[in-house]
Amino acid sequence: MTATTTVAEGAPRREQGGGHHGGRPAPDPWRSRLCRWDLRYSPYAFVAPFFLFFTVFGLFPLLYTGWASLHRIELTSPGRTEWVGLHNYARLLGNEFFWNALRNTATIGVLSTVPQLLMALGLAHLLHYRLRAATFWRVALLTPYATSVAAATLVFVLLYGRDYGMVNWALRGVGIGPVDWQSGTWSSQIAVSSIVIWRWTGYNALIYLAAMRAVPDDLYEAAALDGASRARQFRHVTLPALRPTVLFTVVVSTIGATQLFGEPLLFGGAGGQKGGASRQFQTLGLYLYEQGWFNFHLGRACAVAWSMFLILLLIAAVNALLARRLRQDR
Amino acid sequence: MTPGYRARPRRRAVFLAVAAVLVLGAALLGGCARGDGGRGRTTVTIGTFGVFGYQQAGLYREYERLHPDVAVKESVIERNDAYYPQLLTHLAAGSGLLDIQAVEVGDIHELATAQGGLFEDLSAAKGVHRRDWLPWKWEQATTRDGRTIGLGTDIGPIAMCYRKDLFRRAGLPTAREAVGRLWAGDWRKYLTTGLAYKKRAPAGTVFTDSAAGIYNASVHGYAERYYDRRSRPIWSNSPAVRASWELAVRAARDGLTARLKQFEKPWDQAYANGRFATVACPPWMLGYIKEKSGPAGKDKWDVAPAPRPANWGGSFITVPKAARHKAAAVDLAVWLTAPAQQARLFERQASIPSTPASYAMPEVRDAHNPYFGGAPTGAIFAAAARAVPTLVYGPKEQQIGGAFTDVGIPQVEQQGKPPGAGWRAAQQEIENAVDE
Structure with missing residues (x-):
């Protein structure tokens, strides 16, 4: 600006002046x-x-996808494109599998986002203290984020194996029978969430840490003078100062959770696009992928994509409302 | 001079560098796209999924020796469920296609009916004799108007791989002829054998790996499974599906299966730990069993005939009309699928030829698999191949099969749901997949 x-402003002045300033050449x-x-x-x-x-x-892909979602397009006969209006959307609304995927996306989203952000906050709080080898801890936190989804998920699949997995081996040690992680609805969703949590906690912790660093020290000093304990300082100084950051991480994590794809796909192994035999961990992303690239209904897959987009817009609107409310509160 | 002016020569240098990189890149890309193997050679490209084994068996090298003006370049995508959608996209776009494209048996019908016009008719190609192929294999790649868009490569006649050591300890016969007699002609006898095994099973072992494996081995022995000869859908009531479903569900409910998903890590681990005694095995699975069972499994596995002849899997190679080097591609495709080459592929890769003439060749006829106790695998699989009925295929074959093996059966086997619920889930799954 x-x-x-x-x-x-400068431009007209030069025209008026016309080169008579202090004998300098025009x-x-x-x-x-x-x-x-x-x-x-x-x-x-x-x-x-x-x-x-x-x-x-x-x-362009966004608009093209919108256009395609109003047509019947089959990958097996791509030459035939037929206008069907809102048929694909109507079909989705009446489709049990779509609602199931939406529900799974929401539950896995909550199961992964809430513990993830809480743990990140705790870790950031710990890292905020003076520590030996602070850089080492920070880098260590970021390593899960730097590993590839595929590699991490494949390792988790082995850990969560029913017959030879390490998690079940450990559970047996404390007397809990083997859990068939992939077959159960809750067990599979918890397993998938744990992969997400493992990958993203460190990333969020670093963001929180950066925000904590920006809180002025005199606030803490003042609080300490007033006799506030560390815990009270955290609740009454750190948390309010972190509010915008928390909101940011919530938005980013929600977007990530809505688009969750790689972890459940690979967790399911061959045929992972179904998200288990009863679609117990099929997310919207997987449903889209299954419709488009396994059942070859491209038009319907586009409708799923646009539905996801609209859901994200809705979430963004809710977030914006919440943010405004928070600001007014302050 | 202002700083701006001084910066100019540097800017020009940067511009030149960028331009040079772009030109170089374009030249490299152009070189790739032209696909000439230098010195005026034609590079024929071939796209496959999984391991076809042409490279490993040295067939490309030999072809290049026979045709000094041709170079062959293979590009492989590991899984067909990633390969096939890409092939469809390339067909739709009319570009990006390789000169030869492999197609899985479950997809060939869909291509032949919906997009047969996009492929060369190979029945008229020089050196192709229809009688060389098993009749049912030839039929599968032939369109309604009589054009044959794919030449058969391997097929998947099914045998039964079993662990001699576990059979002995369970008090069952171990010689392959005697084992074959246990269940000859009827899959229900196979389950009866399973119950006998279960009574005296060695600790920690079960009779077979998965109910879906039984389903696949059984259902692929019927001519009409999901569609009848007039292409009408019959997946909800065909005898093939009903009988195979009953078998699979009974095996699961009787506790005869290890409740494993085939081709998953736990399945591999179960091989290594010798957890199950039998598995229905097409020839292409023998290499897999050997790899996963490792040295510890040597001489423990053997191969017996399956209860009924069936065919599970197998492929074709096609030449799209949009191929760059069509004539050279057709020549190569014909050569690769000729009986002599198929026999050599069997020797290296254990893929059973779709050309019966190969069965009399020493590579197949005299083949014994040392890992499987010296079993005459060539003779066993060739005998099964001759008895396979002409399987009728229809659209969305893979999705329909998957509804039973990935949804319905695992719901019963792994999630303990009642068979009725599993059946309904499979049917609902199919309705969702085929509905346009």
Whole structure:
């Protein structure tokens, strides 16, 4: 903003002045015009690549998917595209599998996001103390985030094996019978959530840690002078200061949870797109994938994609409302 | 000079560098796209899924020796469920197709009916003799108007692999002829044997790996399974499905199965631990069993005939009309699927040829598998192959089969649901998959 105003003001002044300032040679009008354009337009040029790529790989697919979701398109006979209006959406609303996937997405989302953020907050609080080898701990927290979904999930599949898995081996040690992690509804959802938690807790902890670092020390000093314990300081100083950050992580985690795909797919092994024999851990992402690339109903898959998009918009709206409420409270 | 001016030469250098990289990249890409193996050679590309074994058996090398002007380049996608959708997308786009594309038996009918026009008719190609192939194999890749879009590669006649050591300890016969007689002609006798095994089973072992495996082995022995000869859907009441479902469910409920999912890690681990005594095995599974059972399983496994002849799996190779080097691709496809080459592939890869002429060749006729107690695998599988009925295929074969093996049966076997619920879930699954 400031840059554009100075240029706008500067330009007429130079024309009025006309080169009589302090005997300096008159600036070349062509060059100064270039300078002006440079200042005015180059910011756009700098952000343009993003928007260009977004248009090609984001906006266009988004709109095209919307168009395709209003048609019957089968991958087995792609030449035949037939306008069906909202049929695909109507079919989704009446489809038990879709609601099942939506429900699973929500429960796995809650099962993974809530413990994840709470643990991240706790870890960040611990890391906020003066520690030996602080950098080491921070890097260690980030390593799960840096591993690939596939590699991590395959290891978790082995851990959660029914017959030879390590989790069941440990449970047997404390006298709990072997759990068939993949077959049960809750057990499978907990298993999938644990993979998500393992991968993302450290990432969120670092974000919280960064926000904690930004809380002014004098607030803590004042609280300490007033006799507040560490726990009270955390509740009454740290948490309120972290509110916007918490909101940010909640939004990001919710988006991630809505799009959950790789973990349940690989957890299910061959035929993982179904999310288990009773679709007990099929998320919306898997349902989309199954409809499109296993049953070859591309139009219907597009409708699922757009439904997911609308759900995300809804979540964003709720979040925005909550954020406004929070700000007003303060 | 202002700083801006001084920066100019550097900017030009950067521009030149970027341009050079772009030009170089374009040249490299162009080189790839043209696909000429240098010195005026034609590069024929072939796309497969899993391990076809052409490379491993040295067939490409030999073809290149016989045809010095041709180079063969294979590109492999491991799983068909990733390979096939990509093939469909490329067909739709009319680009990105390789010169030869492999197709799995479960998908070939769909391509032949819906998109047969996009493939070359190979029945008229030089060197192709329809009588070389098993009649049912030839039929599967033939369109309604009589064009044959794929040449048969291997097939999957089913035998029964069993553990001699476990059979002995359970008081069952161990010689392969005697074992075959235990269940000859009827899958229900196989379950009876299973109950006998269960009574005296060695600790920690069960009769077979999975109920879905039994279902697959049984259902693929019937001519009409999911569609009848007039392409009408019969998946809810065909005798094939009903009988195979009953078998699988009974095996699961009687506790004859290890409740495993085939081709999953726990299945591999169970092989290594010798947890089950029998598994229905097409020839392509022998290598897998050997690998997963490891040295500890040597001379413990053997191969007996299955209760009824059946065919599970097998493939075709096709030449899309949009292929770049169509003529050269057809020549290569014909050569690769000729009886002599199929026999050699069997020697290396244990893939049973779809060309009966190969069965009399020494590579197949005299083949014994040392890992499986020297079993005459060539003779066993060839005998099964000749007795397989002409299987009728229809659209969405894979999805329908999966509804039983991945949904209905596991619900009963692994989640303990009543058979009626499993059956309804499988039917609902099919309705959802085939509904357009």
